[in-house]
Amino acid sequence: MKDNYEIKKDFPLLVNSSIAYLDSGATTQKPRCVIDAVENFYLNTNANPHRGVYKLSVDATTELADARHNVASFVNANDDEIVFTKNATEALNLLAYSYALENLEKGDEVVISIMEHHSNLVPWQKITKLKGATLKYLYIDKNYQIPDSELKKITQKTKIVSVLSVSNVLGTINDINKITKVAHENNAIMIVDLSQSIAHMPFDVKTSDVDFAVFGSHKMYGPLGVGVLYGKKQLLESMQPFIMGGDMIEYVYEQDTTFAPLPNKFEAGTQDIASIVGLSKAIDYIKSIGYQNIRKIEENLINYTINSLKNLNFVEIYATDDVNKISSVISFNVSGIHSHDVSTILDDNNICVRSGNHCAQPLLRYLGLDSTLRISLAIYNTKEDIDKLIDALKKTYDMFKKYLEK
Amino acid sequence: MEDFYTDLIMEHSMCSANKKNIDNANYSSLGHNPNCGDEIKLYAVIKDNVIVDMAFTGHGCAISQSSTSIMIDTLKGKSVDEAKKIILIFMKMIRREEISEEEKDLLKDSIAFENVANMPARVKCAVLSWHTLEDLLEQLK
Numbered sequence: 253m254k255d256n257y258e259i260k261k262d263f264p265l266l267v268n269s270s271i272a273y274l275d276s277g278a279t280t281q282k283p284r285c286v287i288d289a290v291e292n293f294y295l296n297t298n299a300n301p302h303r304g305v306y307k308l309s310v311d312a313t314t315e316l317a318d319a320r321h322n323v324a325s326f327v328n329a330n331d332d333e334i335v336f337t338k339n340a341t342e343a344l345n346l347l348a349y350s351y352a353l354e355n356l357e358k359g360d361e362v363v364i365s366i367m368e369h370h371s372n373l374v375p376w377q378k379i380t381k382l383k384g385a386t387l388k389y390l391y392i393d394k395n396y397q398i399p400d401s402e403l404k405k406i407t408q409k410t411k412i413v414s415v416l417s418v419s420n421v422l423g424t425i426n427d428i429n430k431i432t433k434v435a436h437e438n439n440a441i442m443i444v445d446l447s448q449s450i451a452h453m454p455f456d457v458k459t460s461d462v463d464f465a466v467f468g469s470h471k472m473y474g475p476l477g478v479g480v481l482y483g484k485k486q487l488l489e490s491m492q493p494f495i496m497g498g499d500m501i502e503y504v505y506e507q508d509t510t511f512a513p514l515p516n517k518f519e520a521g522t523q524d525i526a527s528i529v530g531l532s533k534a535i536d537y538i539k540s541i542g543y544q545n546i547r548k549i550e551e552n553l554i555n556y557t558i559n560s561l562k563n564l565n566f567v568e569i570y571a572t573d574d575v576n577k578i579s580s581v582i583s584f585n586v587s588g589i590h591s592h593d594v595s596t597i598l599d600d601n602n603i604c605v606r607s608g609n610h611c612a613q614p615l616l617r618y619l620g621l622d623s624t625l626r627i628s629l630a631i632y633n634t635k636e637d638i639d640k641l642i643d644a645l646k647k648t649y650d651m652f653k654k655y656l657e658k
Numbered sequence: 659m660e661d662f663y664t665d666l667i668m669e670h671s672m673c674s675a676n677k678k679n680i681d682n683a684n685y686s687s688l689g690h691n692p693n694c695g696d697e698i699k700l701y702a703v704i705k706d707n708v709i710v711d712m713a714f715t716g717h718g719c720a721i722s723q724s725s726t727s728i729m730i731d732t733l734k735g736k737s738v739d740e741a742k743k744i745i746l747i748f749m750k751m752i753r754r755e756e757i758s759e760e761e762k763d764l765l766k767d768s769i770a771f772e773n774v775a776n777m778p779a780r781v782k783c784a785v786l787s788w789h790t791l792e793d794l795l796e797q798l799k
Contacts, residue, residue: 590719600659608694622717623695655668
């Protein structure tokens with residue numbers, strides 16, 4: 253089994269620099285094999301799929317189909333239940349417009365959690381307002397988890413429940429199976445945003461029984477520019493297309509159009525095949541490391557990071573006490589110093605962390621915070637990265653201390 | 659980095675005399691950086707085209723807080739036209755365009771933000787209050 257030091261060698265950007273990259277929740281670095289797969293597509297297979305009758309176009313079409321099959325099996329879906337989008341955000345917007353806009357009625361309710369990224373919040377705000385429906389929130393307790401009592405907000409009035417599997421701010425792992433069960437008991441459909449979990453833990457659409465799932469390639473070692481929407485076939489079939497154009501039609505007349513079968517109905521225009529091929533390679537890469545090994549590496553790092561941060565008396569951590577309920581994200585603040593100032597000093601020490609509100613303004617407001625520092629770990633991070641962070645945090649605090657005491 | 663987080667900037671950011679509410683302010687404007695959450699509210703007393711008094715409330719990083727406080731020191735007592743001119747000079751400095759010695763003098767302590775041009779990710783922090791003041795002065799039209 254490869255350890256994180258060996259894994260790091262697979263990532264050219266990390267090998268060629270001295271940075272401690274602690275922002276994989278924003279986007280992961282890419283392994284050599286993914287970069288090669290993208291390059292190889294442009295060197296040897298580049299053509300517009302589905303259009304040409306010539307061999308090169310057929311090859312591109314095959315690559316697209318193979319990639320779709322790989323993505324589908326990765327989450328235990330059927331090939332025609334996988335729709336490629338630009339990113340997870342577009343996939344959620346597709347659901348808001350093609351599903352919610354058609355199915356919501358006045359008085360209906362949509363339930364999301366207070367932890368949602370703006371991408372799983374703003375579209376629901378827009379659609380519920382448009383339809384006269386209500387947007388309700390599952391709040392978290394003092395331990396940064398959704399207590400069971402909150403699930404009572406899912407009722408017969410609820411038509412859609414949409415929750416992230418892992419919080420991009422708190423790292424909290426949500427019990428998607430439990431929430432899905434409650435949603436289904438109330439005849440609501442269940443959407444899960446897997447963006448922050450897909451690189452860290454497996455997901456099976458059949459055992460979880462979710463109706464829709466979304467994730468992005470670039471947070472799972474794949475290229476930027478590709479998102480994935482999974483949907484149960486009968487639901488996808490019942491929905492209208494989101495974006496109209498080429499390759500998603502069956503017959504086009506001057507005034508009317510019939511649409512192509514799944515998944516093409518939802519994939520108007522030329523797809524980013526090179527990135528899709530890269531995503532497929534990233535999935536192979538994750539499989540080659542193995543989710544069990546990934547969890548082992550990351551769990552060690554999370555424990556090490558939390559313990560190291562706890563040793564700093566000027567740091568406040570916003571994470572649940574239960575380490576088993578934390579994925580690879582940890583938010584914290586340095587007392588008295590704004591997160592942006594800390595991250596500027598960390599950057600000066602070649603450490604990449606995120607600062608700000610992490611596209612989750614309602615959550616930060618709920619927590620009574622203006623901003624946090626966020627580290628998000630991946631399989632190529634090492635204890636040395638964390639040691640470097642801790643040293644730089646001490647340096648930062650020393651630098652600002654004299655002003656804080658005034 | 660220590661060259662940037664100077665005593666001047668740090669002292670203005672940590673305990674600014676300009677951070678307060680002005681009860682008789684006849685103009686105010688809200689500035690917000692949506693990506694980082696920094697939020698300031700500027701209050702001004704403007705009489706006969708002169709900025710008689712100015713102050714701010716809100717929260718943000720050392721750069722946005724100190725830039726706001728130093729801007730207030732720089733512009734308090736100036737006429738609206740002078741203030742607009744100095745705002746333009748500040749923006750020129752941030753864009754790394756050349757500014758004359760005479761223009762530098764007008765910027766007073768705000769010249770401390772000259773090097774923020776080397777920190778592209780932090781430019782928005784330094785200009786937040788200056789843009790907010792631009793909005794405030796627009797209300798005079």
